[in-house]
Amino acid sequence: MTPGRAKIEAMMARGAEFLGARYAILGGAMSWVSERNLVAAISNAGGFGVIACGAMPPELLDKEITETKKLAREPFGVNLITMHPDIDDLVEVCARHEVGHVVLAGGLPSARSIAAIKAYGARLICFAPALALAKKLVRSGVDALVIEGSEAGGHIGPVSTSVLAQEILPEMRDEVPVYIAGGIGRGHAIAAWLEVGAAGVQLGTRFVCATESIAHANFKRAFIRASARDAVASAQIDARLPVIPVRALKNKGTEEFIAKQREVAQLLDTGVLEMNAAQLEIEHFWAGALRRAVIDGDIENGSLMAGQSVGMVKSEEPVTAIIETLLDEAGDAIEVHQAGVMGA
Ligand SMILES: Cc1cc2nc3c(=O)[nH]c(=O)nc-3n(C[C@H](O)[C@H](O)[C@H](O)COP(=O)(O)O)c2cc1C
Numbered sequence: 598m599t600p601g602r603a604k605i606e607a608m609m610a611r612g613a614e615f616l617g618a619r620y621a622i623l624g625g626a627m628s629w630v631s632e633r634n635l636v637a638a639i640s641n642a643g644g645f646g647v648i649a650c651g652a653m654p655p656e657l658l659d660k661e662i663t664e665t666k667k668l669a670r671e672p673f674g675v676n677l678i679t680m681h682p683d684i685d686d687l688v689e690v691c692a693r694h695e696v697g698h699v700v701l702a703g704g705l706p707s708a709r710s711i712a713a714i715k716a717y718g719a720r721l722i723c724f725a726p727a728l729a730l731a732k733k734l735v736r737s738g739v740d741a742l743v744i745e746g747s748e749a750g751g752h753i754g755p756v757s758t759s760v761l762a763q764e765i766l767p768e769m770r771d772e773v774p775v776y777i778a779g780g781i782g783r784g785h786a787i788a789a790w791l792e793v794g795a796a797g798v799q800l801g802t803r804f805v806c807a808t809e810s811i812a813h814a815n816f817k818r819a820f821i822r823a824s825a826r827d828a829v830a831s832a833q834i835d836a837r838l839p840v841i842p843v844r845a846l847k848n849k850g851t852e853e854f855i856a857k858q859r860e861v862a863q864l865l866d867t868g869v870l871e872m873n874a875a876q877l878e879i880e881h882f883w884a885g886a887l888r889r890a891v892i893d894g895d896i897e898n899g900s901l902m903a904g905q906s907v908g909m910v911k912s913e914e915p916v917t918a919i920i921e922t923l924l925d926e927a928g929d930a931i932e933v934h935q936a937g938v939m940g941a
Pocket residue numbers: 624625626627628630649651676702703745748749750751752778779780781799800801802803901902903904905906
């Protein structure tokens with residue numbers, strides 16, 4: 598092992614220990630993509646795989662955890678969406694399986710969810726979209742934080758990773774482990790985040806084209822072809838019709854979404870549609886669209902959720918190769934940095 602690589606692993610020790618993994622690299626949960634195969638592969642390669650529950654009902658999550666356990670030799674986590682209508686039952690499924698780490702995403706978790714997760718002994722990880730919320734989450738018992746900037750794929754907030762990290766890391770890194778997500782495609786970025794006190798990192802986009810990922814060949818091809826500028830945040834064109842920002846590759850669906858917003862705004866103007874109905878039309882536009890792209894391979898009309906780091910995804914390769922490359926790159930970066938410091 599190179600001295601740089603050893604240094605990186607030492608810098609990751611706290612974040613890795615918290616996860617019970619060899620490396621402090623979380624495979625960010627991705628709906629439809631982060632299922633048993635990818636999750637187990639990430640955990641078995643030394644990272645920490647996380648099942649994306651998404652809209653699954655409790656019975657499906659139960660099955661997914663059971664199947665993941667058969668494949669994974671190392672611990673993995675489960676990501677639940679806070680506003681899922683069956684959130685209590687989903688937490689119960691995690692408790693029954695003694696899932697060691699639960700990630701709550703998609704909004705501030707309720708006190709009840711936090712209590713239920715902690716009551717069965719799991720560690721709770723939440724996303725901190727601002728410093729005040731980071732503090733509030735930790736006060737309410739959250740064990741670790743993920744800071745995810747707007748470079749990330751999927752649902753995003755408005756602030757970049759580097760700004761969020763500057764705001765939150767110095768204040769929170771001594772309180773709880775903080776993992777950085779959004780825009781990480783190479784190990785150099787991992788080294789940089791560790792150097793400023795991150796406990797570890799979370800990557801999503803970089804794992805989509807793993808050999809073990811069940812994403813459709815068309816979906817993977819679209820990732821391999823794309824560059825950073827193709828991964829754009831969904832645009833809202835009318836103040837009355839809110840659009841939850843999602844970063845995805847531009848395609849026919851993206852254009853049609855703009856046209857749809859225009860059409861619905863006009864129907865609002867002329868009184869043909871009421872506000873509620875209009876907003877629902879917008880909300881429902883992408884329903885089922887990620888599944889259509891990831892599973893069915895419809896990359897024209899489906900949602901190609903991807904982060905800006907997609908430009909650094911060049912080929913399909915096994916998870917082990919991805920993780921080892923990231924760690925080696927991080928090791929090289931730290932050696933170069935230290936040589937610079939010594940030479941100065
Ligand atoms: C296709 C796709 C689907 C995603 N689905 C979810 C999800 O269901 N829940 C969630 O918390 N995050 C989701 N994310 C975000 C990832 O977990 C991760 O935080 C993000 O991809 C990290 O940024 P990166 O894409 O720049 O690596 C998704 C991301 C992608 C690319």
